[in-house]
Amino acid sequence: MPGERNTNNPELIKWIDEVAELCHPEKIFWCNGSVEERDLLTAEAVGKGVLTELDQSKLPGCYYHRSNPNDVARVEQCTYICTPTAAGAGPTNNWADPAIMYAKLYSLLQRGMAGRTLYVIPYLMGPPGSTMTKVGIELTDSIYVVLNMRIMTRMGQVACDQLGDSSDFNRGLHAMLDVNPERRYICHFPQDNAIISVGSAYGGNALLGKKCLALRIGSNLAQMEGWMAEHMLILGVESPSGEKTYVAAAFPSACGKTNFAMMVPSSEYKGWKVSTVGDDIAWMKPDAEGRLRAVNPEAGYFGVVPGTNRQSNPNAIISASRDTLFTNVALTPDRDVWWEGKDGPPPDECLDWKGDPWKPGFPGKAAHPNSRFTAPMVNNPMLDPAANDPAGVPISAIIFGGRRANTVPLIFEAYNWDHGVYLGATMGSETTAAATGGIGQVRRDPMAMLPFCGYDMGDYFRHWLQMRKVIEYPPRIFHVNWFRKDEKGKFLWPGFGENMRVLQWIVDRCHGRADAQETALGWMPQLKDFNIRGMENFGPEQFKKVQRIDSQEWQTEVVLQNELFIKLNATLPKELMFERELLISRL
Ligand code: GTP
Ligand code: SPV
Numbered sequence: 001m002p003g004e005r006n007t008n009n010p011e012l013i014k015w016i017d018e019v020a021e022l023c024h025p026e027k028i029f030w031c032n033g034s035v036e037e038r039d040l041l042t043a044e045a046v047g048k049g050v051l052t053e054l055d056q057s058k059l060p061g062c063y064y065h066r067s068n069p070n071d072v073a074r075v076e077q078c079t080y081i082c083t084p085t086a087a088g089a090g091p092t093n094n095w096a097d098p099a100i101m102y103a104k105l106y107s108l109l110q111r112g113m114a115g116r117t118l119y120v121i122p123y124l125m126g127p128p129g130s131t132m133t134k135v136g137i138e139l140t141d142s143i144y145v146v147l148n149m150r151i152m153t154r155m156g157q158v159a160c161d162q163l164g165d166s167s168d169f170n171r172g173l174h175a176m177l178d179v180n181p182e183r184r185y186i187c188h189f190p191q192d193n194a195i196i197s198v199g200s201a202y203g204g205n206a207l208l209g210k211k212c213l214a215l216r217i218g219s220n221l222a223q224m225e226g227w228m229a230e231h232m233l234i235l236g237v238e239s240p241s242g243e244k245t246y247v248a249a250a251f252p253s254a255c256g257k258t259n260f261a262m263m264v265p266s267s268e269y270k271g272w273k274v275s276t277v278g279d280d281i282a283w284m285k286p287d288a289e290g291r292l293r294a295v296n297p298e299a300g301y302f303g304v305v306p307g308t309n310r311q312s313n314p315n316a317i318i319s320a321s322r323d324t325l326f327t328n329v330a331l332t333p334d335r336d337v338w339w340e341g342k343d344g345p346p347p348d349e350c351l352d353w354k355g356d357p358w359k360p361g362f363p364g365k366a367a368h369p370n371s372r373f374t375a376p377m378v379n380n381p382m383l384d385p386a387a388n389d390p391a392g393v394p395i396s397a398i399i400f401g402g403r404r405a406n407t408v409p410l411i412f413e414a415y416n417w418d419h420g421v422y423l424g425a426t427m428g429s430e431t432t433a434a435a436t437g438g439i440g441q442v443r444r445d446p447m448a449m450l451p452f453c454g455y456d457m458g459d460y461f462r463h464w465l466q467m468r469k470v471i472e473y474p475p476r477i478f479h480v481n482w483f484r485k486d487e488k489g490k491f492l493w494p495g496f497g498e499n500m501r502v503l504q505w506i507v508d509r510c511h512g513r514a515d516a517q518e519t520a521l522g523w524m525p526q527l528k529d530f531n532i533r534g535m536e537n538f539g540p541e542q543f544k545k546v547q548r549i550d551s552q553e554w555q556t557e558v559v560l561q562n563e564l565f566i567k568l569n570a571t572l573p574k575e576l577m578f579e580r581e582l583l584i585s586r587l
């Protein structure tokens with residue numbers, strides 16, 4: 001019977017009893033992850049108006065959801081790391097005293113699920129059977145969260161089986177309450193391996209396996225256990241000769257991870273094949289041979305919708321064409337979905353992401369800029385054969401990249417691991433719609449982890465430096481910027497499938513084949529080392545522009561970089577200050 005208890009784990013049952021006692025749900029539903037259960041819950045969600053069925057002949061298994069308009073992105077100002085001391089969270093996180101925060105949350109949660117169902121979601125982060133995999137249990141009163149977690153993680157019986165009678169699982173408690181920004185708290189208690197999230201039902205705030213467990217709690221576990229939990233895509237690239245290379249790349253939210261992870265190489269690259277291991281999170285650990293190996297802890301993609309089309313990301317379009325949930329896009333009268341940047345003309349009329357009538361020419365956007373698709377990774381035609389491999393894949397390169405209209409060249413390579421850590425640590429990027437707040441302001445987002453590092457950022461940098469000592473064959477480290485613009489505000493680099501040209505240089509560097517020139521920033525390809533063959537409107541002059549190091553801009557940049565270092569002064573590793581001095585003297 002769907003919903004029946006499917007484990008006898010005593011610790012788990014005890015915890016659920018406590019939560020039920022506090023939150024007073026009308027009933028408890030234990031998820032087993034079956035298709036029967038999915039169909040039942042989907043029908044219930046449609047009945048309650050949480051989901052709208054899309055045209056099943058066009059989009060089989062696809063449903064539409066609108067979140068509360070006040071609840072459309074991560075909320076960094078409501079996100080807390082509740083370590084015993086404020087120093088544990090460090091100066092870049094919001095900190096709260098765990099006792100005080102628990103008290104506040106328990107009072108908000110009192111009878112907080114009255115009249116609702118409490119769903120028990122056992123899930124795995126990581127491939128079944130991997131030594132890297134962790135078990136989480138999310139308790140939630142949101143049926144939408146259940147259906148998303150089903151796609152995003154290995155959920156249900158498989159997780160109960162891996163857990164057995166162990167008490168080693170992450171306790172995640174999620175309650176929507178009245179979805180009020182005034183009562184919205186996303187709280188992490190690393191010392192208890194626990195998460196409590198209230199007042200939001202959206203994305204990274206509510207799907208607790210993703211940013212909360214896999215990154216904020218995960219980064220704590222990683223530091224203690226000697227591995228790395230990173231906001232990185234993982235992709236494989238195979239050359240025409242059959243040589244396979246895996247790389248991981250950290251770009252901030254809405255800065256191109258999904259697009260790069262699913263890249264279809266441009267026509268110049270016939271015979272080259274890119275394959276996806278993951279599009280958002282990498283867990284990486286050195287193996288017995290001294291290589292860094294990575295697994296994708298997730299099983300689905302929670303991808304940015306606007307701008308996705310057959311040209312920019314055909315495999316995302318295919319992935320999201322069946323068994324997919326669409327959140328906050330526009331809904332057409334024939335029960336199809338639409339968004340800015342979709343193929344074809346806009347619909348004559350539709351309902352926008354808020355449910356209001358919308359027509360072309362209306363001032364606002366039809367789809368929210370942070371509207372998302374939730375699609376199972378098995379839908380991805382270019383899924384890497386090793387995506388479920390418990391051993392993970394060996395990483396040859398780590399790529400950092402931000403969204404920078406100026407200053408930062410398209411591609412350069414770090415001199416060595418410590419210099420690479422410096423490049424990651426000083427990464428800047430323009431803010432995007434993935435988090436509420438201003439858009440387009442450059443801020444420091446070290447390793448794309450500013451919103452996701454669950455402990456002191458200086459100690460996190462130290463952990464990165466330490467990792468070098470346990471990885472015999474460390475990946476090379478690179479920095480990219482797809483987003484540099486010219487004086488007219490046009491992107492200097494075409495991006496998307498053409499990023500294969502940058503990836504080729506990276507891969508060739510990893511295999512000791514490509515030349516580079518020593519510059520103030522690092523190793524850079526010269527025109528002779530970089531393939532621009534067959535490119536339209538991109539010649540030697542454009543290459544020079546996109547790679548230019550402007551000393552004026554860099555004078556400003558090193559000052560801006562220092563703002564973060566000053567903030568982290570208590571724990572900043574001295575190696576990074578030395579790297580800074582070296583950069584200044586080179587400049
Ligand atoms: P999260 O899921 O929020 O962590 O983001 P992500 O890093 O996976 O972002 P995604 O790949 O969805 O990128 C979203 C935005 O980046 C969209 O606006 C894309 O159009 C834009 N983008 C991605 N790749 C490129 C590129 O190569 N060039 C340019 N100019 N824009 C790009
Ligand atoms: C991000 O913001 O980096 C995301 C989307 O990947 S969310 O799951 O909402 O955090």
Ligand code: MN
Nearest residue numbers: 231253254280
């Ligand atoms: Mn992300």
